[in-house]
Amino acid sequence: MRTRYDVIVIGAGPGGATAAAELARNGLTTLMVERKPLPRHKACGGGLPMAVGDLIPEIPAGVVEATVTWMRHTWNFQDAVLFPVNNPDSMPDITLWMVRRDRFDEHLAQRAINFGAELADGLHIRHIEAEGGRFRLVGENGWSATADYVVGADGANGITASSFGLRQKRQIGIAMEGELSYNWDRADHPDLRPEVLHLEYGRVKHGYAWIFPKGDHLNVGAGRMRSTTASSSRTNLEEAHPLGDQFKAVVEDYLNSLGIEGREGIRFYAHPLPIWNGPEPLEAADGHVLLVGDAAGLVDPLFGDGILNAIRSGFIAARLILNGSAAQYTQQIQREIGRNLEAARRLANLFYRFPALCYQVAVKRLEMTRLAAQLFCGKVEFSEVAPLALKRIRTALMRRGNRSYSDQTDPTQHAGELG
Ligand SMILES: Cc1cc2nc3c(=O)[nH]c(=O)nc-3n(C[C@H](O)[C@H](O)[C@H](O)COP(=O)(O)OP(=O)(O)OC[C@H]3O[C@@H](n4cnc5c(N)ncnc54)[C@H](O)[C@@H]3O)c2cc1C
Numbered sequence: 001m002r003t004r005y006d007v008i009v010i011g012a013g014p015g016g017a018t019a020a021a022e023l024a025r026n027g028l029t030t031l032m033v034e035r036k037p038l039p040r041h042k043a044c045g046g047g048l049p050m051a052v053g054d055l056i057p058e059i060p061a062g063v064v065e066a067t068v069t070w071m072r073h074t075w076n077f078q079d080a081v082l083f084p085v086n087n088p089d090s091m092p093d094i095t096l097w098m099v100r101r102d103r104f105d106e107h108l109a110q111r112a113i114n115f116g117a118e119l120a121d122g123l124h125i126r127h128i129e130a131e132g133g134r135f136r137l138v139g140e141n142g143w144s145a146t147a148d149y150v151v152g153a154d155g156a157n158g159i160t161a162s163s164f165g166l167r168q169k170r171q172i173g174i175a176m177e178g179e180l181s182y183n184w185d186r187a188d189h190p191d192l193r194p195e196v197l198h199l200e201y202g203r204v205k206h207g208y209a210w211i212f213p214k215g216d217h218l219n220v221g222a223g224r225m226r227s228t229t230a231s232s233s234r235t236n237l238e239e240a241h242p243l244g245d246q247f248k249a250v251v252e253d254y255l256n257s258l259g260i261e262g263r264e265g266i267r268f269y270a271h272p273l274p275i276w277n278g279p280e281p282l283e284a285a286d287g288h289v290l291l292v293g294d295a296a297g298l299v300d301p302l303f304g305d306g307i308l309n310a311i312r313s314g315f316i317a318a319r320l321i322l323n324g325s326a327a328q329y330t331q332q333i334q335r336e337i338g339r340n341l342e343a344a345r346r347l348a349n350l351f352y353r354f355p356a357l358c359y360q361v362a363v364k365r366l367e368m369t370r371l372a373a374q375l376f377c378g379k380v381e382f383s384e385v386a387p388l389a390l391k392r393i394r395t396a397l398m399r400r401g402n403r404s405y406s407d408q409t410d411p412t413q414h415a416g417e418l419g
Helices: 014-025 101-114 159-163 243-257 307-322 326-353 355-363 366-376 382-400
Strands: 004-010 030-034 047-049 064-068 070-075 078-084 096-099 118-121 125-131 134-139 144-152 171-181 196-200 207-213 217-224 268-275 289-291
Touching: 004 014, 004 134, 014 030, 014 101, 014 144, 014 307, 030 101, 047 307, 064 207, 070 355, 070 366, 078 366, 096 101, 101 118, 125 159, 144 159, 144 307, 159 289, 171 243, 196 243, 207 243, 217 243, 217 268, 243 268, 289 307, 307 326, 326 355, 326 382, 355 366, 355 382, 366 382
Parallel strands: 004 030, 004 144, 030 118, 070 196, 144 289
Antiparallel strands: 047 096, 064 096, 070 078, 125 134, 134 144, 171 217, 171 268, 196 207, 207 217
């Protein structure tokens, strides 16, 4: 392994592996450093927008464990609706892929290696310092190397952002997931099928709970899209920890509501969700240090997904480094991703403030499920639909606001409130 690189990418998640692949493919000496040995577990639902397939075309069939074409929504485990995500009268063009992150991320890292990137996994970067116009990265056991560029793809609490004073506007939600072995022959509930994704809105404040189908298991979890403290400063997982027991209780009730038994021993993993919180600088040192994916806070404020944007930002970072315009990175992210997330944020603010109303006027409508799937899959931009959707919700609010849906009587403030 050399000690001098054009680019060192910290983190081998989807953002880092994508950037490393593009950089190496175009001839730059590139090192990916990952603190955990691959394959590693990553707390994640593993719901993948199919648009990822346009960006990374060669995903092996086995990595995608289920393809979702139906969504089942509930409010407090009741008032269920089950909708197809495609219009039966036209060619199906939407599927949501379900992956296991250990396999998916390992595939992306291997892809980067195949393009010529080096991987140092099981190596934790502890320190980054400027040195003679370059950067020295120092890891455990005295390891160090230098690079012209550093790509911080090191996730929600990455060292790159803190080392360069970036991400001052952080908004950190939290999500938790676990896996439950599942044999699809069991037929506990007629809607429990490999092509159906389940979402529950009434029991998690500022978020939702889910059950995602996978090959031999269900991925179950809950997430909250807001910081657990009002402060914009760094929120650590320990502060948010009390939510863990409440998330587990919601998941337990969710599984009960579908008649799923035998669920002892689910091991839960919690992880911060760095939600998009408006434009802010995402590069330092004249574009020689760039943040991608969760490190840049590119998680969608409505759905809480971040894989697609991690991959997109990995491509953008690589492209700008390669064409010598990395100082434009923040503006480019704002143009290609931020504007859309900004519209998602406006929708999320209203949705999570009045979830009961939004469940009735939006979620329970077939065309809204289709639209949500299109948004999640990157087929439609939030910025295209937000003005109309906001208008519709506000109109409904005005019509019903004096009755049961006012802020004060929002059911999530009383039942199952989390945090
Ligand atoms: C419970 C949960 C469920 C989720 N479900 C979904 C979902 O269904 N769909 C979706 O799209 N998104 C989901 N997300 C969000 C998604 O997981 C992230 O947005 C995505 O992983 C971001 O990718 P990334 O490459 O930016 O960072 P990560 O995947 O977090 O990768 C960062 C990597 O950097 C490494 N690292 C960190 N610091 C260092 C260091 N100092 N030295 C070396 N290595 C380091 C880490 O070990 C890690 O492997 C979920 C998140 C959570 C918490």
